[in-house]
Amino acid sequence: MVVIYEGSRMMNKVRWRSQASRRARHARQCANVQALTPSVWPFACLRQSRAAILVARVRMEKQITMVTFDQVSKIYERGGDTITGLDRVTVEVAKGDFCAFIGPSGCGKSTLLNLVGGLDVPTSGDILLAGRSTSRFTSDDWTRIRRETVGIVFQAFHLIPGLTAAENVAFPLLLRGERGASVQARVEEVLELVSMTARRAPSPKRALGREQQRVAIARAIVHQPQIILADEPTGNLDSQHGAEIIVLLRSLVQRFRKTVLLVTHSTAAAEAADYVWAMKDGRLVATNAARACHGSRVMDLSTTIAGVRFPSCFMNASGLSVSRAKNCWPSAGLVPGPSSPSR
Numbered sequence: 001m002v003v004i005y006e007g008s009r010m011m012n013k014v015r016w017r018s019q020a021s022r023r024a025r026h027a028r029q030c031a032n033v034q035a036l037t038p039s040v041w042p043f044a045c046l047r048q049s050r051a052a053i054l055v056a057r058v059r060m061e062k063q064i065t066m067v068t069f070d071q072v073s074k075i076y077e078r079g080g081d082t083i084t085g086l087d088r089v090t091v092e093v094a095k096g097d098f099c100a101f102i103g104p105s106g107c108g109k110s111t112l113l114n115l116v117g118g119l120d121v122p123t124s125g126d127i128l129l130a131g132r133s134t135s136r137f138t139s140d141d142w143t144r145i146r147r148e149t150v151g152i153v154f155q156a157f158h159l160i161p162g163l164t165a166a167e168n169v170a171f172p173l174l175l176r177g178e179r180g181a182s183v184q185a186r187v188e189e190v191l192e193l194v195s196m197t198a199r200r201a202p203s204p205k206r207a208l209g210r211e212q213q214r215v216a217i218a219r220a221i222v223h224q225p226q227i228i229l230a231d232e233p234t235g236n237l238d239s240q241h242g243a244e245i246i247v248l249l250r251s252l253v254q255r256f257r258k259t260v261l262l263v264t265h266s267t268a269a270a271e272a273a274d275y276v277w278a279m280k281d282g283r284l285v286a287t288n289a290a291r292a293c294h295g296s297r298v299m300d301l302s303t304t305i306a307g308v309r310f311p312s313c314f315m316n317a318s319g320l321s322v323s324r325a326k327n328c329w330p331s332a333g334l335v336p337g338p339s340s341p342s343r
Contacts, residue, residue, distance in 0.1 A: 065131065066227055066259045067093040067116055072125030074111050074282075085111035087282035088125070095226070096257040098250060100270035103279035109263040111282075113229045116261065117150050118142030130226070147176050151220035155232035157212040159204040165215045166191065168204065172223045190218040194248060210241040217248060221258075228252060230262045234269055246272045 069092075074085035086108045093099050101109045114120040115127055118137065127134045129149065137145070146152070159168050169187045191197055194214040204212060213233060220228060230249060234242030246269045252258040253274075262273060270276045278286040 064095040065092050066095050066097075066129065067091075067261070068126075068128035068131075069112075069115075070126045070128070072115065072122045072127060074108075074115065074120065075123045084108075084282045086115070086122070089282070089284055091277065091284060093259060093261065095259055096253060097275060098253045098260045098262070098273040099275045099277065100262040100264060100273035101277045101279055102264060102267060102270045105265075107279040108282040109279055110231055112279075113152075113231050113261060113263055116227070117152050117229050118145055147172065147223060149226050151223065151225035151228045153213075153216050153220045153228065153230040153233045155235040157204070157209075157216045157236075159212055159215060159219075161204050164203050165196070165207065165211075168215055169218045169222050172219060176223065186222055187218075190222045191215075193221075194218045209236050210244070213237060213241075213245055214248070217245070221252065226259060228258050228260045230260060232263055232265070234264065234266060239268075242266065242269065 069089050072089045073087055076083040076085055089108075089112065101112060103109055111120065115122055116129075118134070129145065134141075159165075160171065163171070166187050169190060170183050173183045173186065188197070194217050196211070196214055196218070204215070207215065213236075217233070228249070233245050233249070237245065246262075249260050249262065250272055253260055260273075262269070264270055276288050277284050
């Protein structure tokens with residue numbers, strides 16, 4: 001009995017020390033996280049280096065890949081004909097990137113977004129979201145992804161006519177089972193973010209196109225998704241209000257580190273993105289870091305090659321050039337270059 005008692009005492013000591021070491025390790029990890037949070041720095045000398053720390057945090061986020069396409073193809077069979085939606089597309093999009101896909105109608109832009117959002121499934125290849133393969137996702141898995149991780153902005157808005165603007169925005173939260181004052185507070189917060197208020201926001205039937213699109217964006221971000229898919233969000237708007245929508249999407253990237261995938265025919269809208277991918281016949285035919293070349297100013301400079309409008313930063317004296325664009329990328333890959341002079 002004495003031996004058993006002494007043995008149990010030793011085991012308790014070992015267990016206590018193991019728990020103590022885990023608590024100490026957790027405390028160190030919390031301290032490291034707090035060290036990267038500027039609001040808790042107690043000394044002015046530390047707060048002065050806030051910008052450097054924030055840049056380091058962005059660099060760390062850039063190493064997280066949110067969307068990965070690995071040789072993804074999508075083939076449609078219609079009436080005995082074979083239509084290629086995507087043809088062996090490989091692309092990676094990091095956290096906090098604003099990527100635009102441009103090209104003529106039928107080139108596969110919307111198909112790509114539909115695959116990311118789980119509205120369609122690839123014929124071959126693999127799609128990874130935040131490093132997780134979607135090849136074995138069920139319909140319930142995709143529903144959960146759209147309720148938690150992905151927000152979608154449609155060209156045709158797809159607002160529910162029988163609901164008010166605030167009720168449309170609250171709808172994703174209600175689907176998740178959320179109720180009460182927290183839903184109302186979150187709706188008011190996102191409506192204010194898109195320059196609208198719950199009281200002044202008109203119903204979808206009476207709203208103008210630009211107002212409907214702002215409500216649609218608020219609905220897409222109310223559940224705080226990490227990935228935002230914008231399918232021709234300026235297609236039904238004039239150039240001025242379309243530019244306002246693009247600026248709003250850009251602010252989501254800068255303020256909240258959202259990952260935005262934009263599909264558009266507008267070269268001016270595309271050049272507001274960090275990266276521009278040109279598509280033709282289901283393939284990615286060129287890429288460029290648009291903001292690194294042109295800065296924050298949205299410009300409509302393009303050249304047409306084989307029916308595809310390419311931004312001018314794709315071009316050199318002999319034609320299409322990707323290496324020229326790569327030379328414009330900042331060394332850190334984070335900060336856009338200086339704005340271009342007025343033309």
